[in-house]
Amino acid sequence: MSEPNVLRAAVVGAGYWGPNLARNFATSDRWELAAVCDLDAGRAARVARASGGADVETSLDELLARDDVDAVAIATPARSHHAITMAALRAGKHVVVEKPIADSAALADEMVAEAEARGLVLMTDHTFCYTPAVRKIRELVEAGELGDLLYIDSVRINLGLIQPDVDVFWDLAPHDLSIVDFVLPGGLRPVSVAAHGGDPLGTGKACVGYLFMPLESGAVVNVHVNWLSPTKIRRITIGGSKRTLVWDDLNPQQRLSVYDRGVDYEQIVADGEERRAATVSYRLGDTWSPALPEREALGQMVTELADAIGEARAPLTDGRAGRRVLGVLEAASSSLAAGGTAVTPYLERELEISA
């Protein structure tokens, strides 16, 4: 097997998250960090230096004009994601973009369509999906270890910084939604989204929130996010017809537990009659906690980006995944504004895009 080529990345945006991307490209054996680009040259230079000496760019146009950049990682504010991504794709670059992928689902559709039309990789940086625990969850679901999925209950609560521009749904739920999107075969495509929020401090935005999303299969997904909790909980329960899995991110000694416990429900419809009977039985089997490797999620993500480019395929967290999560968040905001009424999310327009 021949050695895969080393690709060259540029990071656009040297603020909060950019340095992490830069560091991971710089230390990956699949990547070389070609440049760091920011309007603030000093900030870009600091990130470049800390990553071992990439070029500094202050002009996006000049960056995109370079031949020696294969992919661009965009870590700028959300409102600029669309414009920068479109420019990068038009310049023939592969793109990985922070979440939310854009500031509206319609714009995200354009980005997905552009990338697909050009045969370029568009990836959303759903970092949590690259943790060993979430990778393992996806594997277990795919392998059928849980059986049919019955419900997903996700809790992400903690004392949190009340954000000036986003509510608790947009601040915290993207993590839960991107994980649920990742582990559900086919991604998260709820029939409807109902959002309930509380703003008991009068901050002008929801600080406590609940999202309820039934799926077509009959399964239900619920997400609870909260900025006002004195205790920190990050737990996702995925109930299946065969087994149930609990991910407790704050228990490093046992992050994943797979319970061979559940309710077996069998409906018996007697022939020719209306009479229905049901037998209910309980399984109280073993619990199993798989060992997980210690790996940095972002390092796995940049490897997956390189693999997707090399194999000319969609990455695990592609633009459509970012688009689905964004669609659910938009539906949540609509539902919240409508007093919790269930709202049908505007899902990706697959036919048009794929055509």
Add this chain to the structure above:
Amino acid sequence: MSEPNVLRAAVVGAGYWGPNLARNFATSDRWELAAVCDLDAGRAARVARASGGADVETSLDELLARDDVDAVAIATPARSHHAITMAALRAGKHVVVEKPIADSAALADEMVAEAEARGLVLMTDHTFCYTPAVRKIRELVEAGELGDLLYIDSVRINLGLIQPDVDVFWDLAPHDLSIVDFVLPGGLRPVSVAAHGGDPLGTGKACVGYLFMPLESGAVVNVHVNWLSPTKIRRITIGGSKRTLVWDDLNPQQRLSVYDRGVDYEQIVADGEERRAATVSYRLGDTWSPALPEREALGQMVTELADAIGEARAPLTDGRAGRRVLGVLEAASSSLAAGGTAVTPYLERELEISA
């Protein structure tokens, strides 16, 4: 202070819960168990014998005609609560009745009105409210230790028996609702109730449920009940402007934790201007876990019943409390049937009743 008189109780219904009531009346120094009444004489006799020898009655009319019975405890199926309670009140007996207090809120209103018109005590057996932990929570809230209430989040999940006649809301949520009703000053009177349920096994009723209830104060209450969880959680978080309390019923070494942590939010409206500013700061203070006495809840409840009768006052969990909980459950069922739309609960008609 003179010794309080010993009162005499009769238990109606010798099925699942009746024996517990009988035992607690029999062992209380405030009560004597006068009789156990059941259509099945053998069953009544067994309960009477196990409680140390009360009379056995098989006729409700004969029981209620007795002069030596002060109070009747009703542990029959819910559909009979109204008729038995009305008969008992008309016979001049004080009544404690299992929850749900009746099978419709309108019937419960009649019961409350009848008791109040006759000056008799009508109590709902909200047993959890008499546990030392819940009593302590009420005390702390009343004393202002938590400040203004901001949110209540209640989780009660476990592998549960799928009931033939009730869904997970009617099976489990009465516990949460009766506790929330007990600790909220003035009781639980939500502005609206939105219920979302899942029936992923196709049993014909919700097995996973979420209830969202905003209060007039701006606080929000949410209840999560689930029959399909492999892990057992019984936790209520009560967020306040000063402190936040967590009740974890499955941690006997630290059932209650009071966190002096939170978010302090202060809004500053600059004079004469539209400009608004806000300062957000965090308190990361001590945690405190009060010691709780070991006492059986039902024993406390029968003492409270005796006290309420002796002092001619409403008991802590009176008929109106049972009525409020029932009203919320009815609203939840309406909301569920309407796809999660927020429903205004039919609250007790206080003016008419009190007039």
Add this chain to the structure above:
Amino acid sequence: MSEPNVLRAAVVGAGYWGPNLARNFATSDRWELAAVCDLDAGRAARVARASGGADVETSLDELLARDDVDAVAIATPARSHHAITMAALRAGKHVVVEKPIADSAALADEMVAEAEARGLVLMTDHTFCYTPAVRKIRELVEAGELGDLLYIDSVRINLGLIQPDVDVFWDLAPHDLSIVDFVLPGGLRPVSVAAHGGDPLGTGKACVGYLFMPLESGAVVNVHVNWLSPTKIRRITIGGSKRTLVWDDLNPQQRLSVYDRGVDYEQIVADGEERRAATVSYRLGDTWSPALPEREALGQMVTELADAIGEARAPLTDGRAGRRVLGVLEAASSSLAAGGTAVTPYLERELEISA
């Protein structure tokens, strides 16, 4: 397979533990409770009545003279165990006796020898060994799932009643020692016993204690018992060359955990040379928590007694097991008196007994 005969038991001693034995014999389908014997006839009568109506005896001689009693369960103070057991054996009865089996190891030897000479079953009531968790531990050890045993660390601490007559070793360590004896193939036969105790309140006896016991295999056993701990811990860790098991009796949701983690140590002695090298590697494999049935330990114990009698074999916790535990406790007391010096325990004299 024919139905096993129902055997008949008598309980001697109607104090603290006797009623539990009586109830379990009375409710077993392998046993009938023939009689309860106590010098205090009223006490015996209460226990007999609560167990459904056995005979009351106040004379041991008359009890032992009865033909219709197959086995005697002795729940009297320890100083009378030897005399009552010897009398019962001489009367041809099988015996189960509370721990400690006697008040000296020499007397216990006589009891063991007498039972073996007469072909009667002598069982020690090591109740904990009949819990589902401890049974499972023994199975796993026997099946080689843990590999070679490396160490056992047992902690049993809690606020405890300071006993008037025994120290913390004699009060609590019998539980740990009986469990360790049960799970170690061949039983607990330490090379030596070193006991260290603390009496910081000046009560005249150790309230905090540590027992260290190396085994011939090179494994070590340590027991920590403590009456002064505000938190309750009951945990036994059994380290093996293949896997390590942790029993946490206060975690009902995960009492047993089997860790496929450990240190692999391989010593390489280079041929013909003094040079030694060692490779150390770590296994960080899965964790597994076996499901355990819900069964009352004493019910399992009376079934085992019936089986042992029926099959004319030693029960799982025979007199020799009780004898070994007593020998270790005696050695611990000697060590404690000698300032913690390692003491060789006086182990059962197997050759003489077996001859």
Add this chain to the structure above:
Amino acid sequence: MSEPNVLRAAVVGAGYWGPNLARNFATSDRWELAAVCDLDAGRAARVARASGGADVETSLDELLARDDVDAVAIATPARSHHAITMAALRAGKHVVVEKPIADSAALADEMVAEAEARGLVLMTDHTFCYTPAVRKIRELVEAGELGDLLYIDSVRINLGLIQPDVDVFWDLAPHDLSIVDFVLPGGLRPVSVAAHGGDPLGTGKACVGYLFMPLESGAVVNVHVNWLSPTKIRRITIGGSKRTLVWDDLNPQQRLSVYDRGVDYEQIVADGEERRAATVSYRLGDTWSPALPEREALGQMVTELADAIGEARAPLTDGRAGRRVLGVLEAASSSLAAGGTAVTPYLERELEISA
């Protein structure tokens, strides 16, 4: 209050721990990092550069000859601690030295005597003592919040690297011993030390160890260290006559818990008689968990070194503290070699030193 002068430090040894010391001196507002000294100039240069540009020295003599170095931090192998410390003190430098302070207690005595004779600060780097949790424990003990100390039980277990040159006592117990030394008023001065170890893998050194140390007050200290545990526990329980404290370093949400629970024991000696009675009662009071600031321990340590120099006083973890811990470890090794016999530790020779 005038601004304290900025002092200048040099770090000797640029291996595992040196970079941490260098970084903390460099970022402290009380210190300037003057130089990093290592025989390997490249290694020293890397540490100097990562800390923002200190001088590189490869000769200890030249370093000590500099006028502009106030203190030397020694992070070299233990066998060189004595020689480097003595040279630094003779050159008039204050010294902070890694633990163990020296490779024998006699050499440590010389170091302590030299520093005291010259009026220089000699500090041992007992890093754990500068964590917020351990500082708080010391405060609580000093303020009498726990009452008289009754027992200390320390557990530090985990899968650990089997060290080529030290056993589990020398690898892990210094942490426990330095903490116990820090919180005990007057430091850790046990009457005797008994060490029991196990080497079940045949590595040639103890991998599982227990240290028992009675104090003159009647209190007892026990330390359990283990390299073979699949679960990680770092917990110290400090039992007092008034309250008991538990430090659980792996529970970031509640590191310290103070239990107002315990046993009250009162001995009554009746006048003129031999008769003794005792009343035992239990307190089951509240639990309290103090909030702890987030501060890096090493940063606190270098501040304490500056304060001690400025105030010409012994630092909190002075050379005598390092000397006491070393004395206990030496006694543990002697005890282990003698099969667990209690050994009297060779404590610091205070009279001679102080004279």
